[in-house]
Amino acid sequence: MDRAAVARDLDALIDDGGAIVLASGGAPGDIEPPPWLEAIRTVRERYLGPERCADRGTYRHPAERHQDVLARAPFSRIETARWDRAITRTVDEVAGLQLSYSYSSPRQLGPDVKAFLSDVREALQSFEPSGVFEERVRTEVIRARRP
Incomplete structure (x- = not known):
């Protein structure tokens, strides 16, 4: 996606005082x-290859x-807020979460989902026999307004 072009297009659509969030x-x-x-990446690559495929192509950050x-x-007046939190998940929750990503969705995996x-x-x-997985997760919100 051409993020700069999207911002220019939004400039024509968003009222004065509006923002991109x-x-x-x-x-x-x-x-x-x-x-x-x-450990998850290794399994995913075994099934889907090293590229992160999403819909019609590959994805790179x-x-x-x-x-x-x-x-x-x-929209060059930028404010950023961040919140970090710890999340604890079970094996089944972590495994199921993988299906929510476009690059390891049921559509990508086809008949190999199970x-x-x-x-x-x-x-x-094998990595963590307790079956408890902790992760620090960030939520970031960026608000961009016109100067």
Whole structure:
């Protein structure tokens, strides 16, 4: 997606005093990923390959932060708020969560969904026999307004 073009298009649509608001989990690398995520990645790559496929193509995180793109856009007054929290999940919750991602959705996995989930559960149990997985999660909200 051309984020700069979207911001320019929104400039014509949003009333004076309006804003663009983005909500996300923050930029990659802002929070150290939990160590057990590598076990899931290994299983996912075995089923789907190394590329993160989503719908009609592959996905890579943008190299440039949203704030940097918006700083050059008509909405260059930027405020960012972040909230971090710890989440504890079970093996089944972590495994099921994988199906909510576009790159490991049931559509991507096709007939391998059950086998994938079984292998994810097995990899997680091998990594952490207690079956309890803690993760620090971030919510980031960016509000961008015109100067």
